[in-house]
Amino acid sequence: MGKRKRTKDKLEPTRRDASSLLPQKRHYRQRAHANPFSDHSLEYPASPDEIDWDTHYPAFAGSGEKPEFADVGCGFGGLLIALAPLYPDTLMLGTYHPMLLSPLCASEIRVQVSQYVQDRIAALRASSSAPPTTSTAGSLAASATAPGGYQNVSIVRANAMKFLPNYFSKHSLSALFFLFPDPHFKIRKHKARIISPTLLAEYAYVLRPGGVVYTITDVKDLAEWMKAHLSAFPLFEGVDAETLRAEGKGAILDAVWNSTEEGKKVERNKGEKWLACFRRIELPRAVPAPPL
Numbered sequence: 001m002g003k004r005k006r007t008k009d010k011l012e013p014t015r016r017d018a019s020s021l022l023p024q025k026r027h028y029r030q031r032a033h034a035n036p037f038s039d040h041s042l043e044y045p046a047s048p049d050e051i052d053w054d055t056h057y058p059a060f061a062g063s064g065e066k067p068e069f070a071d072v073g074c075g076f077g078g079l080l081i082a083l084a085p086l087y088p089d090t091l092m093l094g095t096y097h098p099m100l101l102s103p104l105c106a107s108e109i110r111v112q113v114s115q116y117v118q119d120r121i122a123a124l125r126a127s128s129s130a131p132p133t134t135s136t137a138g139s140l141a142a143s144a145t146a147p148g149g150y151q152n153v154s155i156v157r158a159n160a161m162k163f164l165p166n167y168f169s170k171h172s173l174s175a176l177f178f179l180f181p182d183p184h185f186k187i188r189k190h191k192a193r194i195i196s197p198t199l200l201a202e203y204a205y206v207l208r209p210g211g212v213v214y215t216i217t218d219v220k221d222l223a224e225w226m227k228a229h230l231s232a233f234p235l236f237e238g239v240d241a242e243t244l245r246a247e248g249k250g251a252i253l254d255a256v257w258n259s260t261e262e263g264k265k266v267e268r269n270k271g272e273k274w275l276a277c278f279r280r281i282e283l284p285r286a287v288p289a290p291p292l
C-alpha cells in the first residue's frame, strides 16, 4: 500500500482546534475600489449621547460608562487588544477611516479590516467566557484568563478628522493614540495628516486636562511634524517617557511601542521609531507667535 498523502482537509481539523475561534487576516481581503473621498454614505451620530454604548460594551450595559481611551486609526486592533486586559474597567474605542485605502497599510481596506477586528474582539470575548480548552493557540489560551474578557474594547468606522466630537464628549478621554498614522508624504497631501492645528483643537476638546496624547511613527518627517504642531499648541505640552512611567503608564508606553501591527512590521524591517507624548494642560500656556 502506497503512502497516503496528508491532504489539506486532513490537516484542517487539527489546525482548527487551536485557532478556529480567531479570525484570520487572509480571509478579509477585498477589492481596492473604494472612493477615498466618499465617507458620507455612513450615518454619524449627532452627538456621543446618541450612541448606544451598551451594544458596544454589553457587559457594561446600564453603567453609563463611556470610552476613555481612543485609538484613532486602530488598524488591526493590536493596541486595543494589548491594553484591554491591563485596564479592564476602562472602555476603549478604536476608529478607522471608513473608506480610504491607506497608502501605508496597503492591505487594509477599511470595511474588511473593521470586520476582521470586530470578529477578533468577538472571538476573544467568546473564548474568555468559555471554559478553558486544551488549545495550544497562545493568544486564545491567554484570552481565557484575560482580566475583563475584552468586554471593554470596541471599534467604529468613522472619519476622525471630521467627526471625533460626535463620538467623544468634552473632556471624556484620558488617552488619545495616534500610532503609525498615514504619513501623506507629499506636501500637497499634508493637509490630510491626522495631526494639524485645526484638529488639535478638537483633540484638546475631547481630552480631559491631564490626559495624554501618544504618538509614534517610523517616518522621521512626520515625527517632526507632529512634535512641532503639538508643541506649538497652547493646550498641550510635551511629557517624557520617564515621567509617564513614574505615573504608572509604563504598560501603555510598552503597548504603544510594541503591540500594533504597523509597529511590529517596523520592528521586523529593523526600522526606527519615534515616540512623542503630550499632556493636555488645564489652561492655555503662552506660545511664541509664529514669524510673520
Ligand SMILES: C[S@@+](CC[C@H](N)C(=O)[O-])C[C@H]1O[C@@H](n2cnc3c(N)ncnc32)[C@H](O)[C@@H]1O
Binding pocket: 072, 073, 074, 075, 076, 078, 095, 096, 097, 098, 100, 102, 104, 105, 108, 110, 158, 159, 160, 161, 162, 178, 179, 180, 181, 182, 260, 261, 262, 263
Ligand atoms: C497606517 S495604519 C496604522 C494602524 C495602527 N495604528 C497600527 O499602528 O498598526 C493607519 C490607520 O489610520 C486610519 N485612518 C486614516 N485616516 C483616518 C481618519 N481620517 N479617521 C479615522 N481613521 C483613519 C486607517 O483606517 C488605519 O487604521
